[in-house]
Amino acid sequence: MSTRAEARASEIFMFDPHAETMAREALTALQTARLKHTLELAYANSSHYRRKFDAAGVGPGDLKSLSDIVRFPFTLKSDLRDNYPFGGMFVVPREQLLRIHASSGTTGKPTVVGYTKGDLDTWADLMARCFASGGILPGDIIHNAYGYGLFTGGLGAHYGGERLGCTVVPASGGGTERQINLINDFRASVLCATPSYALNIAEVAQKMGCDLRHSSLKVGMFGAEPWSEAMRHDLQDRLGLKAIDLYGLSEIMGPGVACECAANQSGLHGWEDHFLFETIDPETLQPLPVGATGELVITTLTKEAQPMVRYRTRDITRLSNEPCNCGRTHVRIMRVTGRSDDMLIIRGINVYPSQIEAVLVGFPGLAPHYQIVLSREGVLDEMRVEVELTPGVMLTDAERTRKAEDVVRHIKSLIGVTCQVAVKAEGEVPRSQGKAVRVRDERKKAR
């Protein structure tokens, strides 16, 4: 590439071209060898895995090819909680951990993850791959609004950006007006944030009289919560950037497990030299063929401190082996449509918050801020969707009611569920400072 502009325009800059374009046969051989090693490590050094493998009647020697992975037991988030804090899931002595992250569970103890020097190195490499895949080049200024701290988002993106050779601004979450000033003053080309916080930034900027559509921003690396295609278009319009979907979870590594490519923006390349991806039916737990929609299950292939064998992510998606025009050969994880944990069952119909989002975003006269409130009427669960009017729009009560009825009809025809809709004034739906709270459950209180 002779110039920076050409490299950016081509959208096929790779951080590790050798690994990212590896032929399927070589990739399978590498995965098989690494998986064997991971299973041996887990069985030999983790009391947790030894117990689980023994109970299932399998051992590392039973793995002859990748498909034998289905004989091994799943790992659940509760396994991490049960081993709190440094229990039997680590395969190295605690002294070899250079860093700890933890996620607060909604119930009980947090889940703790730990990293060796090698793990941190791999994480930075894979996150650098993701940034390059999203169209970011060495020398770009990354405004990192992922939260720093026990959450893996902030530090994960931070070290990945440095590894690629970018200038990283460790903004973390909150203080939105100041963040917008920094983006403008430093002329950041990349914004890292959760999609809901990016939306908050766009809205606050508008109130400040600052049009981010004409700012220095070129790429948004958005992840850590499921979001819809409609939200992508909305964020691209409001922020004047290319919105890239980034995927990861702390139990597996943190952000950087998979990422869309700027060339295609369709499906996230999952780095198969470091992870084995499967999908299963979340009810029967049986493996699904490539292309079928189900729960994503991930096995780590190079983790040193805390290998994860068949970790159930609860994320609902499908895998695609279709060749990608960016040249990367790694499997694509299609957009996560929701989490099986978040799935709501309203009068017998399965509903994901992201489906509601897709109806609301882009609806004329409505702002893309929403919350789903669950309540119980007698024996039936009721769903109320609270959504806001576009800033500056004033409606009479009768007009609001008509607007709400309009939304009810759209949700009924597109998702098949009957719900109530409350159209609220600007600012009445809580804003995200990190991960958005999409569902408010008032059923327990009522009982």
Ligand SMILES: [Zn+2]
């Ligand atoms: Zn691609």
